Amino acid sequence: MMLSRLLARMRSLFRREAVDRELEEELSQHIAERAADLEHSGLTRAQAQRRARLEFGSYQKFKEECREVVRWRFFERLAQDTRFGLRMMMRSPGFTSVAVLTLALGIGANTAIFSVVNSALLRPLPYEEPSRLVWVDEFLPAFNDTAVPDMEYTAWKSENRTFKFLAAYDGGGQANLTGAGEPERIETAGVTGSFFDMLGIRPEYGRVFLPEEASPGGPLAVILTNGLWRRKFHSDGSIVGKSIALDGRSYSVVGILGSDFRFPDKAEEPDCLLALQLAAKPDWSAARPILITRVIGRLNSGVSYEQARADLITVADHSTAAMPADFAPVRKGLQVHVIPLHDKLVGDVRPALLILFAAVGFVLLIACANIASLQLVRTAARRREFAVRAAIGAARRRLLQQIFTEDALLAVLGGGAGLAIAVTSVRLLRNGAPAAIRQIGPIAIDYRVFLFALGITALTTILFAALAAMGAAWPDLNSSLKEAAAQAVGSMGQSHLRSVLVVTELTFACVLLIGSGLLIRSFYRLSHVEAGFEPSGVLTVSTVLPQTKYNTDEQRRSFYSQAVDRMRALPGVRAAGLATSIPLTGYWAVGTFPMEGHEQPRAGMVPMTPIDEVGGDYFRVMGIPLLEGRLFNAADFNSGARVAIVSQTFARRFFLNESALGKRLRHGRRTPGHWISIVGVVGDVRQAGLDREIDPHVYFPYSGENTFGVFLALRTNSDPRGLAAAVREQVMGLDASQPIFNVATMEQRLSDSLDSPRFQTTLLAIFAGLALVLATLGIYGVISYFVSQRTHEIGIRVALGATPGDVMRLVVRQGIVLIATGITLGLAGSLALSRYLASLLYGVHPRDLGTLMTVTALLASVALAACYIPARRAMRVDPMVALRYE
Numbered sequence: 001m002m003l004s005r006l007l008a009r010m011r012s013l014f015r016r017e018a019v020d021r022e023l024e025e026e027l028s029q030h031i032a033e034r035a036a037d038l039e040h041s042g043l044t045r046a047q048a049q050r051r052a053r054l055e056f057g058s059y060q061k062f063k064e065e066c067r068e069v070v071r072w073r074f075f076e077r078l079a080q081d082t083r084f085g086l087r088m089m090m091r092s093p094g095f096t097s098v099a100v101l102t103l104a105l106g107i108g109a110n111t112a113i114f115s116v117v118n119s120a121l122l123r124p125l126p127y128e129e130p131s132r133l134v135w136v137d138e139f140l141p142a143f144n145d146t147a148v149p150d151m152e153y154t155a156w157k158s159e160n161r162t163f164k165f166l167a168a169y170d171g172g173g174q175a176n177l178t179g180a181g182e183p184e185r186i187e188t189a190g191v192t193g194s195f196f197d198m199l200g201i202r203p204e205y206g207r208v209f210l211p212e213e214a215s216p217g218g219p220l221a222v223i224l225t226n227g228l229w230r231r232k233f234h235s236d237g238s239i240v241g242k243s244i245a246l247d248g249r250s251y252s253v254v255g256i257l258g259s260d261f262r263f264p265d266k267a268e269e270p271d272c273l274l275a276l277q278l279a280a281k282p283d284w285s286a287a288r289p290i291l292i293t294r295v296i297g298r299l300n301s302g303v304s305y306e307q308a309r310a311d312l313i314t315v316a317d318h319s320t321a322a323m324p325a326d327f328a329p330v331r332k333g334l335q336v337h338v339i340p341l342h343d344k345l346v347g348d349v350r351p352a353l354l355i356l357f358a359a360v361g362f363v364l365l366i367a368c369a370n371i372a373s374l375q376l377v378r379t380a381a382r383r384r385e386f387a388v389r390a391a392i393g394a395a396r397r398r399l400l401q402q403i404f405t406e407d408a409l410l411a412v413l414g415g416g417a418g419l420a421i422a423v424t425s426v427r428l429l430r431n432g433a434p435a436a437i438r439q440i441g442p443i444a445i446d447y448r449v450f451l452f453a454l455g456i457t458a459l460t461t462i463l464f465a466a467l468a469a470m471g472a473a474w475p476d477l478n479s480s481l482k483e484a485a486a487q488a489v490g491s492m493g494q495s496h497l498r499s500v501l502v503v504t505e506l507t508f509a510c511v512l513l514i515g516s517g518l519l520i521r522s523f524y525r526l527s528h529v530e531a532g533f534e535p536s537g538v539l540t541v542s543t544v545l546p547q548t549k550y551n552t553d554e555q556r557r558s559f560y561s562q563a564v565d566r567m568r569a570l571p572g573v574r575a576a577g578l579a580t581s582i583p584l585t586g587y588w589a590v591g592t593f594p595m596e597g598h599e600q601p602r603a604g605m606v607p608m609t610p611i612d613e614v615g616g617d618y619f620r621v622m623g624i625p626l627l628e629g630r631l632f633n634a635a636d637f638n639s640g641a642r643v644a645i646v647s648q649t650f651a652r653r654f655f656l657n658e659s660a661l662g663k664r665l666r667h668g669r670r671t672p673g674h675w676i677s678i679v680g681v682v683g684d685v686r687q688a689g690l691d692r693e694i695d696p697h698v699y700f701p702y703s704g705e706n707t708f709g710v711f712l713a714l715r716t717n718s719d720p721r722g723l724a725a726a727v728r729e730q731v732m733g734l735d736a737s738q739p740i741f742n743v744a745t746m747e748q749r750l751s752d753s754l755d756s757p758r759f760q761t762t763l764l765a766i767f768a769g770l771a772l773v774l775a776t777l778g779i780y781g782v783i784s785y786f787v788s789q790r791t792h793e794i795g796i797r798v799a800l801g802a803t804p805g806d807v808m809r810l811v812v813r814q815g816i817v818l819i820a821t822g823i824t825l826g827l828a829g830s831l832a833l834s835r836y837l838a839s840l841l842y843g844v845h846p847r848d849l850g851t852l853m854t855v856t857a858l859l860a861s862v863a864l865a866a867c868y869i870p871a872r873r874a875m876r877v878d879p880m881v882a883l884r885y886e
Contacts, residue, residue: 081405088406096410098777099371103414103460105770106367108421111445111453113360113763115426116433117353118448119441120346126262126441128200129298133264134305135344136166136295136312141333150291151282155319157194158281162303162311165198167191168293170276172268174709175246176546178737180232185544185741188246189268190276198298199264206240206255213254213275221275222251226259228271246274248548264296266345266439284323296341309338349436351839352760359515359767362508364456366774368463369501373778375407376498408461415457422453434755498785502778503822509768509775510826510859511833516768517851518837518844519761525843526757532685532694533583534623535746537574539720540582541727542742544709549735553704557637559734560702560710564616566730567714570723576714577618580611580706583685584749589706593698595654596664596675609650610687610695611667613710615702619682621715622746629661629680636679636701643701645680650696667698689753691842712740720745760840772862775822780866783815787874794874804875811874815867822863823856 031052038048089096124130136156137146150168157166170190177186193214196202203223213221222244224233233239243250251274263270276293299308313336320331423445430443437443543563550556560578567576580589590608619631627648636643644665651660664675684694702710712731716723724743731740744752787794794807834846844851 081402082409084402085406085409089409095374096413099374099410100413100417102367102371102774103411104417104421106364107415107418107453107456107460108425109360109767109770110364110456111418111422111449112425112429113353113357114452115422115445115449116429116437116443117357118446118452119443120349120353120437122448123441123446125264125342125345126260127264130342131340132164132299132301133199133341134297134299134308134338135341136297136308137337138316139335139337140330141335146337147292148295150278150293151284152316152319153293153295154278154280155282156295156312156315159315159318160308160311162300162308163297164300165194166295166297167195167198168276168278168295169195169265170291170293172265172270174544174741176248176544176737176739177232177244177246178248179245183732183737183739184232185542185739186228186246186271187269188272188274189263189270190274192276192278195273198296200298201257201261203255204258205237206253208255209275210254214277216277216279218275218277220249220251221254222246223255223257223273224253225257225261225271225273229256246272247544247546249546262441264341264345265294266436269439282319282322284319297338305338305340309336312336312338345440349440349756351836352756353437355515355836355840356760356763356767359512359764362512363767363770363774364460366505366508366771366778368460369505370774370778370781371410371460372463373498373501373781376501404461411457411461414460415453418457419450419453422449432759434759436756437759498782499818502775502782502818503825505771505775505778506819506822506859506863507825507829509771510823510855511829512764512768512771513855513859514826514830514834514851515837516761516764517855518834518841518846518848519757519764521848521851522841522844523754523757523761526690527754529686529690531583531690531750532624532683533746535750537717537720538621538623538713538715538746539723539727540711540713540742540744540746540749541724541731541740542709542711543731543738543740545707545738547707555704556707557702557704560615560704560712561637562734563712563731566733567712567727568616570714570716570726570730572716572718573723574715574717575617575620576712577614577616577621578702578710578712579614579618580702580708580710581687582711582713582749583622583687583746584689584753585711586688591667591698593665593667595666610697612697612699613702613706614699615710618713621713622685623715624685625683627681627683628659629678631680631682632701637703641701641703642674642676643679644676645682645699646678647694647697647699648681648684649694650698651681653696665698667700690750691757711742713746757840757842772859775859776862776866779815779818779863780869782818783811783867784870784873786814787811787870791874807875808871811871812864812867815864815871819860819863819867823859826859827852827856 031049034052035045035048038051039045043051125133127133137148138152139146148168153166153168156163157168160166169192173188173190174185175188177184191209193209193211196208202208204226206223208223209221212218224239229235229239237256239253240256241253243252245251257273278291297308299305316334316336320334323331426443426445430438433443545556545559550559564576564578567573589611591611593609614632615637619626628651629645632643632645635641644667646660654660655663660678660681663678665678666674667676682699685697686692686694687697688695712727714720714723714727727743728740731738794802794810797810798807830852831847838846
């Protein structure tokens with residue numbers, strides 16, 4: 001019964017004319033049947049029909065009651081209100097366009113930024129039960145760094161009681177892939193056998209590593225990522241079970257990962273995974289290099305982070321007791337960290353994203369306040385309309401429904417346009433966001449983003465309707481009906497509310513402008529930091545020689561020396577050189593340097609200093625100035641040369657006011673037991689980043705000992721990018737199977753290092769600009785409304801002798817009060833919130849006085865200009881016209 005009634009009502013919504021016709025026929029039939037009965041009782045036909053109609057009662061009332069039964073009246077009224085609302089919007093195209101565009105900008109910007117926040121902070125990691133995945137590491141105060149030696153990981157894995165799985169991976173590496181088309185340098189990562197069980201994933205094709213493949217000396221196995229499989233092997237599934245050559249060694253392909261696989265480290269995007277072969281039990285006495293690993297674990301059900309940390313601390317104490325005595329000072333003060341894996345991946349981008357999300361939220365609030373102010377003016381102009389409707393019987397609920405419907409139409413149009421803007425903006429964000437954000441997860445509009453857009457659209461509808469309903473649904477019939485439409489300017493309360501909205505806009509705009517100003521000033525200072533090198537005209541490429549083919553220092557020295565000579569001979573090349581690391585790429589090695597005549601610190605307490613090995617004309621290529629002494633010469637590159645060049649900071653830190661030239665130091669890996677003489681001092685270079693402190697630096701002549709590869713660099717008078725192909729040809733001319741990779745100019749590397757601050761600064765500046773425009777429009781609207789409201793009064797003042805200057809002061813005074821209030825509140829808000837920006841600033845205090853004064857002057861000037869336009873119009877009021885003004 002209920003289902004049939006529901007279906008009948010649904011049918012009535014879409015067949016209104018047919019249902020009305022059926023209702024008319026049914027009622028007519030009832031009246032005709034009653035009239036026939038009365039006629040049989042002796043009445044005439046006319047008397048019977050009249051009597052039947054009288055008995056039936058009000059025909060129209062009965063029809064309305066029947067319609068209420070067979071049709072949902074609410075939807076009928078909603079359809080009527082929608083049609084009326086659309087007509088009203090078409091009658092005011094200017095208001096509609098401004099409102100929809102303002103809403104679209106606010107909703108679109110919020111949705112776009114929310115898509116980034118959703119991707120980085122809200123979307124769960126794409127692994128099984130991601131809430132139980134944790135990042136584990138050890139902090140060593142002696143090195144001021146975190147590290148997990150492979151033997152420590154082995155001890156944790158075998159002795160812990162709180163983890164279901166513990167897995168480790170190395171810091172990532174690279175390998176030359178040959179035998180699959182053109183040789184290519186690809187990214188690799190070594191993972192333990194438990195890695196896939198820990199994440200809860202399986203390859204799309206093939207299998208995971210077997211225990212013997214993850215054991216020392218076991219078969220060499222590799223699992224390909226989907227991207228490498230498609231790019232180099234053309235999606236050929238038969239590659240599973242075959243072998244590929246990596247650095248000249250044969251690896252068996254045992255699996256291919258799905259396209260949705262994401263490596264759990266935002267700093268790495270490996271092309272393939274190798275089996276990390278670690279011992280089953282720790283052996284601290286083994287005389288072998290220590291491998292630093294990264295550790296991820298899956299907690300047992302019900303285990304807290306603190307319980308897991310306490311468990312691993314106990315195991316670490318056992319490890320310390322088993323170590324040689326020389327290790328004890330290094331382990332002093334060791335800390336174990338256990339944190340959610342998601343927090344580890346997003347920790348350094350969370351503050352910036354939350355600040356941007358708050359900023360774009362301010363933009364939406366300003367947009368809402370602006371439209372609400374316009375709505376109040378529009379509603380005030382319709383007071384007489386609402387009063388007439390109330391006078392002829394419209395209920396308060398019907399008036400409210402009409403207001404909500406009209407505002408909902410605006411919000412839906414604005415939301416739809418905003419979603420379109422968001423789609424375009426997301427595409428731009430996906431391409432322009434720094435790698436630190438892109439690598440966390442794909443930036444896209446999913447159901448969460450869609451629901452967010454829907455939610456803020458609904459919220460704006462409620463906000464507009466609530467403000468517009470103030471006074472409109474409770475009209476004073478006596479006063480409203482006596483007013484002409486042009487005089488329906490709204491109540492004093494509505495005028496105060498519009499002023500409050502404008503002050504709110506100015507407050508938020510001031511906060512955003514100050515935040516943007518701080519970031520712009522910070523970015524300017526960061527981009528003008530002295531990097532210590534000259535980036536223009538420099539091309540750099542990387543290459544690594546496989547140990548299976550180049551297994552001696554002499555072979556590596558010979559190859560790179562020939563490569564540098566070939567690059568030096570290229571047309572337009574002024575200088576060529578090589579280095580094991582170059583500026584803005586970090587360090588490949590650090591070391592300790594006991595110095596002659598200095599008191600030797602205890603074992604484990606010697607400061608760690610970055611090391612570089614350079615060859616050719618490296619300092620000339622990079623434009624690093626020589627401050628004292630000399631650069632390396634040809635004789636210094638002979639094996640066993642005992643010379644070094646140090647940076648200015650190294651010389652100042654360790655030799656104070658003395659000259660570093662001729663001083664001697666030791667380094668265990670080079671000429672063990674022999675003193676190394678300092679022959680030169682060069683300028684400081686910001687190797688780790690422009691925003692990082694300058695570290696002391698030691699340079700050695702390239703010896704060939706480093707097997708991790710080098711950067712080849714050249715300086716040219718022309719565009720260096722045009723030489724990339726020629727450099728590749730020269731390297732492959734020496735070895736056809738030797739690829740180059742990581743090709744970039746130093747200008748590009750310098751620009752890339754500023755990606756994150758540039759991204760944050762650009763977005764916040766755009767939001768601040770939108771806020772300034774919207775706030776300016778807001779105060780312009782209020783002052784214009786003030787002038788139109790008081791045109792009659794202004795005419796009387798002019799007629800009584802007021803000068804144009806008096807009129808100007810009358811109008812501008814109103815604006816000054818609003819501006820001063822908004823800026824004061826904005827300054828207070830920015831001072832309260834500025835501490836949240838501190839982590840994003842470089843060389844600028846969060847309460848920088850210059851920025852505060854500049855923003856205050858800018859906002860005040862623009863706002864006063866917005867007041868000046870309606871003030872000028874008020875000065876030209878004709879008193880005769882104004883006194884007749886209705």
